[in-house]
Amino acid sequence: MVKRAPFEMRNLVTSSPVPLLRTPLFNRHVSLGARMAPFAGFEMPIMYRSIAEEHNAVRSGCGIFDVSHMGRLRFSGTAGYELLERLTTIHVASVGAGAARYGFVLTDSGGILDDVILFVTHAAEWVLVVNAGNRHSVVEHIRKLELHPRCLDDTESTGMVAVQGPTTRAVLRQVMPGLAIPERANRVIDADWRGTPVVISTTGYTGEDGVEIIAPSGRIEALWDSVIEAGAVPAGLGARDTLRLEMGYPLHGHELTEETDPWQAGLGWAVDRRNEEFVGRSAVFSRENDRTPRLVALKAAGRGIPRAGNIVEDNGTVVGDVTSGTFSPSLRQGIALAYVDFGASSPGKQFSVRDRESGSRRMTMEQVPAPFYRTGTRRSARNAS
């Protein structure tokens, strides 16, 4: 037995000699017997017992993920506001206190440096959640803008968990009795948990109802324990990936890179035209009608599991690349996101997908509308990964 495709987090699995960072929940993962692996510079839990079991817990009950590896950058004041308008495709002025908004940090040429979510905690304070693997490039991008706002990197002084699944609210009623969690997606509240200030947002990356909670790093273990005691199942990055992929949500490093733009990824809605200040604005709008490859959702017609790096063929001609692929535990079928040449895709079309090197693994896949999984308790929520 020789593994051909190890856990695939292309571009994000670091093999550099730099020591891996640990989240404040590291000891909890080890004592739960998690399988740990390098991910975006952190030593993270891939799974505790089984990706399928953890996935199903989130679809049918409640799961808790350690997402402390994601970067948390805090801004305040007029300078902070001006910087965010330069930095992101979000029209910051229109995001009121208590709201969360998805957007991009673009390169000068309109490529996607990162996908981010902005939390407006209260007037004139913002938390920008960035991908773990991109934190340093976003910070460097900020430095180059030379706007010198008050920007605090809270990543290591805080922890963050995602509590996701249809029974999340019942679980949190035990952990935080009396707390009113907003019904709507993409809302943010400041709360007090046993004397500790926490930020709670109705955001996630699973397609289910749920929240993400930021707490001081010294308190995150106690919060983690309380949520598990109330019935949440610890879930690792493996389940996080199958859950997001069933929703067709993109992952930076796979679907989104500095070479791709929001139009190709079908995420033009997250480029707010009302923001006239952001870096890469003219470049990104000049790319809007380019006939570049488009991101499509593909579902295996029979058995077979597509994998990142597989090739997409149409009648023997290579027309695209798979950027993410997995077995969908909910659909019990192989699913993939792939970039397919402009004009080569159409709803219901069948493609042949195969390994790049050998022809031994080949499967028929059909282009379907995203999301793959259509009965989640929250379909509209979008979030940075």
Next chain:
Amino acid sequence: MDFPDDLAYTRDHEWLRLEGETGTAGITDYAQRELTDIVFVEFVEPGTVVRQGERFGTVEAIKAVSDLFSPADGEIVEVNAELATHPEWINQDPYGKGWMVKIRVNDPAQVHTLLSAADYRTLVANG
């Protein structure tokens, strides 16, 4: 992890149980743990002749795909068809219900080229 003493092992994490000229093969407890969540398995057709180290099938887990390599020279005479509907048996019972193929071996003495349970345990312990 469990590595029964009466089996022979490959460095690629397959096991072989030889009874006369017929060997039963599968993947080890270590291999099933590494893969976890096995969802598909596919074998060559019965009647296929394989050499030791040649591919006799593929196993797919949610996050990984692996080729399977024959522990001996011989002919694949039977495959475990029940794994098509119960791939989880490989995780649950890798040496029992999760067996994969039966091989009519050319030379039963070839088993001595494989690892003993003790040697395989050492191999796994050293990563």
